[in-house]
Amino acid sequence: xxxxxxxxIAILAGLAILALAxxxxxxxxxxxxxxxMSYVTLATAWAMFSGPTRYISLxxxxxxxxxxxTVAVFNETLPYPFVLIVAISIGxxxxxxxxxxxxxxxxxxxxxxxxxxxxxxxxxxxxxxxNITGTLGRYIFLPFETRHxxxxxxxxxxxxIGIGFWIRQTRLGLALKVIGDDELVAAxxxxxxxxxxxxxxxxxxxxxxxxxxxxSPRWVYIEPAIVFNPTISFLTVIMALLGGATxxxxxxxGVIPLMILFEWLSASFPDHFxxxxxxxxxxxxxxxxxxxxxxxxxxxxxxxxxxxA
Amino acid sequence: MTALLKLADVSKRxxxxxxxxxxxxxxxxxxxxxxxxxxxxxxxxxxxxISGALSPSQGSICINGKNIAGKRADQIARAGVARTFQLVxxxxxxxxxxxxxxxxxFGAKAHRxxxxxxIALTHLKKVGLGDKADMMPGExxxxxxxxxxxxxxxxxxxxxxxxxxWLAGLNPSELQDGIALIKELQSTGLxxxxxxxxxxxxxxxxxxxVVMNAGTLIADGPTNEVLANPDVVAAYLGDEYDA
Ligand SMILES: Nc1ncnc2c1ncn2[C@@H]1O[C@H](COP(=O)(O)OP(=O)(O)O)[C@@H](O)[C@H]1O
Ligand SMILES: [Mg+2]
Numbered sequence: 001x002x003x004x005x006x007x008x009i010a011i012l013a014g015l016a017i018l019a020l021a022x023x024x025x026x027x028x029x030x031x032x033x034x035x036x037m038s039y040v041t042l043a044t045a046w047a048m049f050s051g052p053t054r055y056i057s058l059x060x061x062x063x064x065x066x067x068x069x070t071v072a073v074f075n076e077t078l079p080y081p082f083v084l085i086v087a088i089s090i091g092x093x094x095x096x097x098x099x100x101x102x103x104x105x106x107x108x109x110x111x112x113x114x115x116x117x118x119x120x121x122x123x124x125x126x127x128x129x130x131n132i133t134g135t136l137g138r139y140i141f142l143p144f145e146t147r148h149x150x151x152x153x154x155x156x157x158x159x160x161i162g163i164g165f166w167i168r169q170t171r172l173g174l175a176l177k178v179i180g181d182d183e184l185v186a187a188x189x190x191x192x193x194x195x196x197x198x199x200x201x202x203x204x205x206x207x208x209x210x211x212x213x214x215x216s217p218r219w220v221y222i223e224p225a226i227v228f229n230p231t232i233s234f235l236t237v238i239m240a241l242l243g244g245a246t247x248x249x250x251x252x253x254g255v256i257p258l259m260i261l262f263e264w265l266s267a268s269f270p271d272h273f274x275x276x277x278x279x280x281x282x283x284x285x286x287x288x289x290x291x292x293x294x295x296x297x298x299x300x301x302x303x304x305x306x307x308x309a
Numbered sequence: 310m311t312a313l314l315k316l317a318d319v320s321k322r323x324x325x326x327x328x329x330x331x332x333x334x335x336x337x338x339x340x341x342x343x344x345x346x347x348x349x350x351x352x353x354x355x356x357x358x359i360s361g362a363l364s365p366s367q368g369s370i371c372i373n374g375k376n377i378a379g380k381r382a383d384q385i386a387r388a389g390v391a392r393t394f395q396l397v398x399x400x401x402x403x404x405x406x407x408x409x410x411x412x413x414x415f416g417a418k419a420h421r422x423x424x425x426x427x428i429a430l431t432h433l434k435k436v437g438l439g440d441k442a443d444m445m446p447g448e449x450x451x452x453x454x455x456x457x458x459x460x461x462x463x464x465x466x467x468x469x470x471x472x473x474x475w476l477a478g479l480n481p482s483e484l485q486d487g488i489a490l491i492k493e494l495q496s497t498g499l500x501x502x503x504x505x506x507x508x509x510x511x512x513x514x515x516x517x518x519v520v521m522n523a524g525t526l527i528a529d530g531p532t533n534e535v536l537a538n539p540d541v542v543a544a545y546l547g548d549e550y551d552a
Binding site: 002174187 | 362386387392394401403408412416417461468
């Protein structure tokens with residue numbers, strides 16, 4: 001009881017400090033914090049689905065981009081909260097279709113499909129804008145400054161981690177843990193595999209869509225190529241896996257060092273950035289699929305056992 | 310009285326191979342039936358068909374008159390079929406108690422709240438794991454892992470229990486314990502289909518046996534008669550057979 005109270009106080013204090021960040025940071029620092037909160041949301045949402053199911057999804061930017069692009073289309077005609085609702089609805093609808101259509105694909109086929117999905121959505125929107133509306137490129141006029149966007153993303157990141165925490169207490173969380181351990185046992189215990197996975201995929205995709213929608217006013221001018229940038233998908237996977245996709249705080253912890261690393265890499269080696277990114281993706285996906293934290297823990301546990309023996 | 314489990318014309322083809330060929334038998338409520346046959350004769354495949362891990366190429370499988378053939382494994386589990394696996398499958402990241410909680414929460418009864426723990430613990434005690442509830446299954450001995458798998462199947466509170474060589478790999482004293490445990494389950498009125506190679510166990514547990522060879526039913530009747538049946542003896546010749 002007291003532990004829970006202390007934990008809650010610590011979380012609130014942390015949130016309060018983070019909420020005060022705009023008072024201390026300049027425009028560059030705050031921009032960095034905006035990206036940070038965006039990636040904390042994306043990586044945590046990604047892990048919500050991919051952690052227990054072990055599907056490596058590269059569809060992150062499909063949903064993120066849909067969020068951003070929906071705001072670009074509707075920001076002048078609908079009130080902001082409605083724009084967000086429209087964005088979530090489109091993201092969730094797409095995730096439902098994609099979920100039921102693809103979750104029976106195994107391993108690498110799912111990776112390829114999810115990557116293709118983001119490209120497909122981008123090409124479809126581009127085609128539609130060029131041939132039907134004749135307006136490739138849109139402007140977002142919303143009265144938000146960087147700090148307003150930051151606060152919204154901070155709230156979204158907190159809600160996302162909160163949802164992750166809440167799921168762990170529910171039947172859904174238990175079902176996911178079983179699926180993560182052994183799908184066959186899960187099915188024979190009465191757990192509906194497809195429905196459970198699609199539910200999680202939709203929840204995860206909705207949060208990603210919202211992250212894109214909220215962050216979009218930062219760009220002012222939006223084209224499909226900007227908001228459907230595949231780098232976002234790859235970064236999300238690396239961050240979530242680095243910290244450990246099966247832990248609640250793992251993905252968030254993975255974001256911080258990688259944000260700093262990538263900020264430095266893209267400034268110092270802009271031409272080789274994507275090589276680093278690809279190498280890192282392969283390294284982490286193949287060598288440390290359970291995350292760096294858990295690899296370190298396993299190593300430490302083994303050392304301790306050997307020391308005791 | 311109608312059959313609790315009724316198989317009619319059940320077949321399963323894998324590409325060219327017919328692993329199960331027009332199998333047909335009934336099991337009454339409360340009955341314990343042995344499923345015998347040499348290695349590769351299709352016993353595990355038949356268990357997979359009944360439990361929904363595989364769907365039959367043809368035929369019907371009825372529980373209480375309701376055809377479940379081709380339904381998903383989770384639907385069949387909720388219809389009252391529980392199973393163990395020939396190679397033990399425990400949930401490694403969850404405690405012994407959590408392992409047993411899963412079917413209590415998601416099975417036919419879909420219990421809620423503290424009832425889940427109560428059901429899980431009841432069945433852990435029944436198999437003799439009451440004092441190991443907080444251990445990780447990886448720390449259990451082989452027989453205890455098998456017990457855990459049985460407790461997990463029982464926590465679903467099934468109508469039919471499918472045991473795939475649950476007694477295999479036990480030492481002689483463990484085997485006696487195992488046989489006593491299954492006897493006790495049957496005395497509570499549970500219906501059991503038991504795949505088994507150990508003839509001592511079959512004789513002790515099953516008044517009736519069905520025998521498969523190369524996917525086909527070759528005998529169905531009282532255990533003594535079935536084991537003396539020349540077709541059954543011929544099927545087992547050449548197969549290592551510990552009678
Ligand atoms: N998933 C599968 N795909 C292809 N062949 C299979 C599959 N499962 C079982 N078989 C084949 O079906 C036959 C029966 O196997 P099985 O049911 O495991 O026999 P038993 O349990 O009686 O030893 C074997 O020849 C086996 O190789
Ligand atoms: Mg077998």
